[in-house]
Amino acid sequence: MTAPERRTIESVRADFPMLAARMNGRPLAYLDNAATTQKPRAVIERMSRFLSSEYATVHRGIYTFSQESTRLCDEVREKCRAFLNAARPEEIVFVRGATEAINLVAHGYGRRALREGDEVLITELEHHSNIVPWQRLCQERGLRLRVAPVNDAGEVLLEEYRRLLGPRTYLVAVTQVSNALGTVTPLPEMIKMAHHAGAVVLVDGAQGAPHRATDVRALDCDFYCFSGHKIYGPTGIGVLYGKMKHLEAMDPYQSGGDMIESVSFEETTYAPPPAKFEAGTPAFVEIIGLGEALDYVSSLGWEWIGAQEEALLRLATERLSRIPGLRIIGQAPHKAAVVSFDLEGIHPHDVGTILNEEGIAVRAGNHCAQPVMRRYGLTATTRASFAYYNTAEEVEALVRGIERVRGVFA
Amino acid sequence: MSHPESSQPVKLGELYQEVILDHNKKPRNYGPLDGATAEARGHNRLCGDSYHLRLRVQDGVLSGIAFEGQGCAISKASASLMTTAVEGKSVEEVTRLKDAFLDLLLREKPADGSRAAVGRLKLFEGVKQFPVRVKCATLIWRALEEALRGGPSAEVSTESGQGPTPSS
Incomplete structure (x- = not known):
């Protein structure tokens, strides 16, 4: 990967054609990056x-073109390996996205080793995609789903988490960053504790991978996954990392072409990982786009990305906290650039509609994380989620937009 | 809503009219209902609107109606205004009003009589400029439709079809 170059926010924004769009007659302020991110020209043009x-x-x-496609995809697998600092490219499985990755592990690993009464431990912060596959597995296999609670700030209560870990804990599934609140979870401690209890750990990196350097070997997680479209790449492609010993032991998820060694009507021998988990023709156009997206992120560098997003989070938190009646949900000291808020007496859907008229794109709803909403006595919040290409002016536009909302409902 | 690229912003004032804001703030017929004979729940999964509607039908007349729950200003005002519009009317009249309201909001070209038939409720027409919000305005009416159909614990979701259903 190339060494990061120094970039200005203007030149970076110019890389994203969509950021020049207008919405409802206003310049688009795209603040829904936790849902999906915009694409740099490099990705669009490469695809x-x-x-x-x-x-x-x-x-x-x-033939030559096919050999070249194969080579390009292998190259992206290697890029993903380097991106996550995995030991081997064979530990990188291409999937449709983080959701499919979690389902793959629940199916291929989860169904294998467990006995009735075993436990799966998640946290209260999880996205539905890191709750429901485990819930289904538990129902199917007579397992118990346990949930580590969070405090008022939105941090996982480590003492509670430790208490919930035990000899019956078979697997821990935890997010790296909460999509609804922005909390960054203390993965190193959580993974150590889980391993100490003999559990394997899956990390949902959908909200983490796009915003911070991730080293799966330093973390020592057993599984890690992310989605391409949240890291400036295309939709329909994502990555599951798994330690080779786990991938080798796992059952295939889907079956079909490309994942077998030999087939007869009596018996099928599976190909080794990652092919075992990649049945059917892969989304190779998207794989190539993902490779370009990872190159783009690397060209900016984590230091620059981190500094931009930290500044946006600080500014947005400070400006929004001053708005009367506005309560920020999720105030963990260690947060990604996500500001989820409740505006007293005004439903988030109404907030979203009025902001839309101002050209501001935010998410209003339960963020596919109903349990954590319930934890704060809410059914929905308005969420502004930032990426490095957002600007201080966009934060100001958001503040003005919220003032307008308050004006309408005054 | 206008085309995203258009320079003509749609008018928020047509969505958040005084009457709507007033009913949002002070919803009428809000709470439980004694002697309810039918009920239905309505959910909008997109934004979490969730209402519980109760009716009391006596001798073919809607003698009582009340709703509880939470949601956005449009859904709450629509529920509140609906209750004031249908209370005391015969089930047939209510059904006609419901059909006209759904027709007005869901059809690009509503039937000629629909606008006149809904009376003051035509103020919800402004919602049509905000397509994602039409579900909010029609949610309680679809719950009413289910309750009238008679299921003791009917449920409707905004995700389960939008078209006005022919009344039986």
Whole structure:
């Protein structure tokens, strides 16, 4: 990967065609980055170029274009390995996104080793995609789903978490960053404690991978996953990392072509990981786009990205806290650039509609995290989530927009 | 809503009218209902609107109606205004009003009589400029439809189809 170059916010914004769009007659202030991120021109153009002049299937072609597609995808697998600092590229499985990755582990690993009465431990912060697959597994197998609570600030209560870990804990599934509140979880401690109790750990990195350097070997997590579209890449592609010993022991998730060694009507021998988990023709155009997106992030560098997003979080927190009747939900000291808030007496859907008229894109709703909403006595919040390409002016536009909301409901 | 690229912002004033804001702040017929004969729940999964509607039908007349729950200003005002519009009317009249309201909000070209038939409720027409909010305005009416259909614990969700259903 190339060394980070010094970038200005203006030149970075110019890399994203969508950021120049207008919405309802106003310049778009795109503050819904936790839902999905905009795409740099490099990604758009790479995919377009591939489709226009390089497109051919992977793996099975004997001809030049197909061999080249295969090589490009292998290259992206290696980029993903380096991005996460995994030990081997074979530990990188291409999936549709973090949701599919979690379902894959619940199915392929979860169903394998457990006995009735075993426990799966998650946290109150989890997105539905890191709750429901485990809930289903538990119902199916007579396991128990346990939930580590959070405090008022939105931090996982480590003492409670420690108490919930035990000889019956078979797997811990925890998010790196809460999509609804922005809390960054203390993964190193949580993973150590889980391993001490003999549990394997899956980390949902959907909200983490786009915003901070992640080293799966330093973390020592057993599984890690993220989605391409939240890290400036295309939709429909994501990554599951798993330690090779786990991937080898796991059952395939889906079955079909590309994942077998040999097939007869009596018996099928599976290919080794990662192919075992990649049945069917992969989303290789998206894989190539993802590779470009990771290169783009690397070209900016985590230091620059971190500084931009930290400044936006600080400014937004400070400006929004001064608005009467506004309560920020989730005030953990260690947070990603997500500001979820409740405006007294005004439903988030109404807030979102009025902000939309101001050209401001935010999320209003339960953020697919109903349990954590309930924890704060709410059914929904308004959420502004920032990326490095957002500006202080956009924070000011948000503040003005919220003032307008208050004006309408005064 | 206007096209996203358009320079003509739609008018928020047509969505958040005084009457709507007033009913949002002070919803009428809010709470439980004695002697309810039918009820239904309405949910909007998108934003978490959730209402519980109760009716009391006596001799073919809607002698009582009340709702409880929470949601956005549009859904709450719509629920409140609906209760004031239907109370005391015959089930047939209520059904006609319900059909006209759903027609007015859901059809691009509503039937000629719908606008006149809904009376003051036509103020919800402004919601049509905000397509994602139409579900909010129609939620309670779809709950009413379910309750009238007679299921003792009917449930409707905004995700389960939007078209006005022919009344039986």
